[in-house]
Every structure is written in C-alpha cells, then in structure tokens.
Amino acid sequence: MKALPWTPVLLLAFLASAAPASADLGDILFKRKTTEGNEYPPAKFPHSVHRYQFTCYVCHDNIFLMKAGANAVSMDAISKGKYCGVCHNDTKDAPAFGSTFESCQRCHQP
Numbered sequence: 001m002k003a004l005p006w007t008p009v010l011l012l013a014f015l016a017s018a019a020p021a022s023a024d025l026g027d028i029l030f031k032r033k034t035t036e037g038n039e040y041p042p043a044k045f046p047h048s049v050h051r052y053q054f055t056c057y058v059c060h061d062n063i064f065l066m067k068a069g070a071n072a073v074s075m076d077a078i079s080k081g082k083y084c085g086v087c088h089n090d091t092k093d094a095p096a097f098g099s100t101f102e103s104c105q106r107c108h109q110p
C-alpha cells in the first residue's frame, strides 16, 4: 500500500518525458497563395491524423518544410503528385484518398 502514492507520480513523470516527442501538433489552415479560388474554403491539414501513420521525417523536410506557409502548395502541384499529392493521389498504390471531385471537402471543409 505504501507504494501506491508513487504510481501517479511515476505515471506523470513518464508522460512528461514522453511529451516532447508527441508534442501537440495542431491543424494547419492553408492560407491562399493563388488568387484563384479564393471563395473556396481553405484546406485544412490535420497533423494528428497523419502522425498516427507516419513519422515526422516522412514529410519533414522531404515533402514539406517545417514552417506554416513555407511551401508553395497549390491544387496544380497536388494534381502533379507533389505535396499532399504524394499520398493523396488517384493511383491504386496511394496510401490515402485521392484528390478527386468526391473528396474536395475532406480537405476543404466549409
């Protein structure tokens, strides 16, 4: 019974030590870099969903520089298989849903 009070302390210590690696990464709301399609809802990138499946290095800095707004992401580039399109493309080997007319709103949530 004497050991009991230590349990939460150790648990907290463990969580604190684990915290930096799993630092809360928020959603990235893309700011428009093109004048085209300004009426369209901006694209949102949920870090958390992607973190379950990939380590940071899969994207940083191979696909994306680690700074909001630092990448010239556009629909054109995505369609050419760059940026989000590395994974979100319409090929059968793609690990994620494609960028087709059925999926616009999964990224551009109104």
Ligand code: HEC
Pocket: 021, 022, 025, 028, 030, 045, 047, 050, 051, 054, 055, 056, 057, 058, 059, 060, 064, 065, 066, 067, 068, 069, 070, 071, 072, 073
């Ligand atoms: C699936 C790809 C992907 C993975 C995996 C990923 N990120 Fe990112 N990260 C992005 C994108 C996209 C952006 C936004 C880039 C932009 O706005 O041009 C970003 C931006 C960032 C930023 C900048 C935030 C800001 O406000 O400037 C940091 C810091 C970051 N990521 C850290 C991480 C860390 C740490 C991990 C691993 C725990 C990680 N990311 C995993 C895609 C990813």
Ligand code: HEC
Pocket: 043, 044, 045, 046, 049, 050, 053, 054, 058, 059, 063, 073, 083, 084, 085, 086, 087, 088, 095, 096, 097, 106, 107
């Ligand atoms: C390294 C591969 C990879 C890259 C790069 C990537 N994604 Fe994903 N994304 C995935 C996978 C895998 C899933 C989960 C499977 C699925 O839903 O198809 C996913 C899921 C999502 C979801 C659905 C989240 C949910 O709640 O269901 C959104 C939205 C999304 N990605 C947006 C983006 C955007 C925007 C970008 C570019 C800024 C991006 N992704 C770049 C692999 C990637």
Ligand code: HEC
Pocket: 030, 031, 032, 033, 034, 036, 037, 038, 040, 041, 042, 043, 073, 074, 075, 076, 078, 084, 085, 088, 098, 099, 100, 101, 102, 103, 104, 105, 106, 107, 108
């Ligand atoms: C995998 C996520 C994803 C999907 C799916 C997606 N987009 Fe995008 N879209 C983005 C990102 C990221 C940007 C770049 C940031 C921005 O300008 O909002 C973008 C940019 C845009 C823009 C701004 C102008 C441009 O060309 O860059 C428009 C308009 C747009 N998307 C429309 C669409 C339409 C319509 C669909 C469905 C056919 C679609 N998007 C599907 C992520 C996505």
